Amino acid sequence: MANNSVYRTNIVGGREVGVAVTVDMDKNDIHQTNSLFWDTKGNEVLGATALPLYGAFVSEEKCQLFGDVTGKKLLEIGCGSGESLRYQGERNAGELWGMDLSPNQIEKTKQLLAAHGLSANLVCAPMEEQCGIPEFYFDFVYSVYAIGWTTDLEGTFRRIASYLKKDGSFIFSWSHPIHKCVVAENDKLVFKKNYFDESWYSVSLGDSTLSLSDRKLSTYVNALSKAGFVIEQMIEESDDDIIQSWNADNEFANKARMLPVTFVIKARKL
Template sequence: MNTESLRVNKQSWDEAAERFYGRNPLPEYGPLAPTEDELKLFGDVRNLKMLEIGCGSGHSLKYLDQRGAGELWGLDLSITQITAAKALLENAASPVRLFESPMENNPGIPADYFDIVFSIYALGWTTDLEKTLSNVHQYLKPGGLFIFSWEHPMYNRIRAKGGVLLMDKSYHEEGSYQHEAWSQPAIMQQYKLGTYINLLIENDFKIEKVVEDVSLSDEDIQRHANRWYSYDKAKALPAAFILKSRKS
């Protein structure tokens, strides 16, 4: 676990939290990606115990509360995000427990407890992917689901310039990097899709679904178009990937 990266990212998220309030929560999985309404990866969540890794402002947990989830748990690195989530979920029908914590640490989350652990566009912020996946495996009941989404590894390696797509970074290159679309200093992690899949397998998960589709309706394009996510790139390669796995 890189404590300096965590320090930088915590400060960055505390400053940027307001800008990302309610951005791309469930049923969305990320910019220009299919939604849970289309994919139905979660299934019936009534009475299930749910834990979100990188819960942000709490809007994905609210979505699950509205669908009858039994318990809502979440952790996030940013105290600003946790404060916003607590306010949003104050009147939730389900019991709520939120932790200010990096995903690489266990702040007091029980083992073998959750039916579903999920992460919506947050896992790439981990400074130790293997430790984070090990934690997730520990939290889940046997047979429990882990569902997460993140920016597709190819998307960051290709630029759209003058109507042409140019690959300016090797797909084989992995490790930390500063994302050019992030306004504050922030350190994310770059992995190949195979690295995510193989680490899941090594941590005793069974892969059930990998989604690399895009959603390019007029509404999607208008809602997500900016200098980083664009129709020109997304019509040629996925902006996000979604992965569903199950604890063996």
């Protein structure tokens, strides 16, 4: 993957990453890099974010974005190790589907669901590509900390819209772009990255490498609009009850008191 050797501070997960190399956006290279990351060290390095949590300090139990899913058809984009699908299955969802870029993650999902007496239709493919998922079929499509991995946001949102029934809901979460720009230093919050910089970058975490782009909030909103969605709800606030459960001196929790670290959007297909 070509790069222009521009080094910058960035944030992956809840911590500052000191060396992030700006790279050219090549879809195939990025898919290969990120698939290998999640096939090997992804869960170990970044952990797994899954419902009922949408990410740091935001929960479905408080937000109630899904409501009653009994009998509903649900598709998860970036199903990871299957914990969110298990959560929905145990809430009596009628039909479960999941897709993920990583064959290893798909296998983990199969094993987890089987261990809990559940099953899902699972597809191993990039979220940007046509992969046999039925159209005009689902009541909900959702993604928990996965949608930001796409190499084509507008194309992915158009494809997700095609999966949904009319008036179906798309719910997704990701790291808030302001969080990705600000670090804690000497009891202060300091901007370390240009909010408007959406270039792709590569980060090495131990012996693993991943590639991402930090998109502006308006980029997500405008892409949803172009794909035929109307936003019904957006959540930026951290749940104070969850923050209080963390250690009082935890820098990440203290940061969440000052600015949003996770955002969640619920949109309806027109």
